[in-house]
Amino acid sequence: MNDTSKPIDAIRKMSMSAGNTAMIERYRNHFLKEVTDNVEEGEWVNMCMQCGVCAGSCPLGNAWAHPPQEIFMMIRAGKREEVLTSDSMWMCTSCYNCIVRCPRKLPITHIMHGLARYAERLGLAPKNQPTRKFAMMFWDNITKTGRANEVTLGIRLYFMHGFVNGIKTALKMLPVGLSMIKTKRMSPLGLVAHSGCKGKNDITKLLKKAREIEEARMKKY
Amino acid sequence: MAKKQYSFYPGCSSEKNASASNYMTSVHAMCDVLDVQLNEIPDWNCCGASVGYAGGGELERLILSARNLAISEQEHKGQDVVATCAACWLATRETKERLESDNQLMRDANQALAEIGLKYEAKQNVRHMVEVLIEDFGYDKLGEKVKKPLEGLKVAGYVGCQTNRPFGIDGESYENPKYLDKLVETMGAEPLGNYDKKVQCCGGALAFSEPEKSQAMIKDIIESAYDHGADIIATPCPVCQMNVEIYQDQINKTYSKNFKMPVVYYSTLMSVAYGKGHRESGLDGQIIPATKLEKFAAK
Numbered sequence: 414m415n416d417t418s419k420p421i422d423a424i425r426k427m428s429m430s431a432g433n434t435a436m437i438e439r440y441r442n443h444f445l446k447e448v449t450d451n452v453e454e455g456e457w458v459n460m461c462m463q464c465g466v467c468a469g470s471c472p473l474g475n476a477w478a479h480p481p482q483e484i485f486m487m488i489r490a491g492k493r494e495e496v497l498t499s500d501s502m503w504m505c506t507s508c509y510n511c512i513v514r515c516p517r518k519l520p521i522t523h524i525m526h527g528l529a530r531y532a533e534r535l536g537l538a539p540k541n542q543p544t545r546k547f548a549m550m551f552w553d554n555i556t557k558t559g560r561a562n563e564v565t566l567g568i569r570l571y572f573m574h575g576f577v578n579g580i581k582t583a584l585k586m587l588p589v590g591l592s593m594i595k596t597k598r599m600s601p602l603g604l605v606a607h608s609g610c611k612g613k614n615d616i617t618k619l620l621k622k623a624r625e626i627e628e629a630r631m632k633k634y
Numbered sequence: 635m636a637k638k639q640y641s642f643y644p645g646c647s648s649e650k651n652a653s654a655s656n657y658m659t660s661v662h663a664m665c666d667v668l669d670v671q672l673n674e675i676p677d678w679n680c681c682g683a684s685v686g687y688a689g690g691g692e693l694e695r696l697i698l699s700a701r702n703l704a705i706s707e708q709e710h711k712g713q714d715v716v717a718t719c720a721a722c723w724l725a726t727r728e729t730k731e732r733l734e735s736d737n738q739l740m741r742d743a744n745q746a747l748a749e750i751g752l753k754y755e756a757k758q759n760v761r762h763m764v765e766v767l768i769e770d771f772g773y774d775k776l777g778e779k780v781k782k783p784l785e786g787l788k789v790a791g792y793v794g795c796q797t798n799r800p801f802g803i804d805g806e807s808y809e810n811p812k813y814l815d816k817l818v819e820t821m822g823a824e825p826l827g828n829y830d831k832k833v834q835c836c837g838g839a840l841a842f843s844e845p846e847k848s849q850a851m852i853k854d855i856i857e858s859a860y861d862h863g864a865d866i867i868a869t870p871c872p873v874c875q876m877n878v879e880i881y882q883d884q885i886n887k888t889y890s891k892n893f894k895m896p897v898v899y900y901s902t903l904m905s906v907a908y909g910k911g912h913r914e915s916g917l918d919g920q921i922i923p924a925t926k927l928e929k930f931a932a933k
Binding site: 453473506508510514527529533544545549551553555563570598599600602611612618623626627 | 646677682693694795802838839840884
């Protein structure tokens, strides 16, 4: 006699199973899978053993709302929005201390960069976070001509928090700028005469193709 | 000794009128003495540096360096790729290693490169100039070229982050690398044996976006150099050089200090020790003049 011989048991089992599935669905951690699939080096997140060496090794550790090991645990706990809208990853200075000290050799710096990039791609990154703004300006700057134009990048940087703040910053930075010009480590000519790469069209094509390939590999969540 | 040739990736900051143009000047002076020929990769592009990650995904960033490497393979066959900038070296070497160890990434990269008629095969090693000095010459050979030993000059060897981590120089520890101190000693100067901030991060690109946080770290880097009696700080990284040199006035205001610590490159020290003059050694690029080093150059 199987356990569905009584109609009432069959009904109970069906409803339990439907209920269970619904509960499991509700708590299923899609975010860990999403990070594994879509974030650079994201498959390593599972390997974090929560020792905290990364947090203790980070030069700006005290500025992170959530240090890397906490971010890893939050991913595993499915806290998608809290992770992707966090400004923590944007505090990374790319010093690579965490990578060389991690006992399990997680590529932590790359995962933090990857999470920041993924948040940016989804439009969830904090819009006014200064490093996010600067980093986006930097990418725009280098991909336009293939080489960085330090002068235009600097000026856009000063004005990234609006015109009035820009003037204040520019005045504060004026002595530094003048001494850079004096020592020929900067030239105002960079504003008008920055040639960049001859192959700038090639670079545009190359990046377009790379983005296409990368986008095609992204899984939908 | 036969001329040594390398496929050279100078990077954006080394260009004329850019922030590390003085680094390039001293590198050329140093290479002239060592009979090293640097063959610039034709029409090289930016490596994406550290903060490229926000606007560019994994493949987009790797493909930037892959273009340089593919051109290098084509134009400078059989030569090692050499970078002088720490970030350039890191991004380029990372690209080589990532593509070499991941067939899918390599296929993707080559699919993109095919759009512009290039192909990458990961044939060339990617090295930092410091590796060339230590491994292809060695301290003894480098010492033989010294004409003016930098006697009595106390140098804080500030290694910083990106020539030290994640790759580092072979045989060196991440926490207490000695190569810069050894180079300093080889030039006849005196390294600070107990410079505790030698691998402290200066903030890197965040010196632009998070100036207060970065300047707090830079303050410690300079203060420790003073505390241990340094006349000068020397570094292998253009971002370290710039960050530690140019904000000293602002740091003095914020923290009521009187810092005026010159920050030079290892190649500046070497050029002067090798007998090159003030301008050839890039000393005219100092915002804070390296007065004691200038005296050796004027000898």
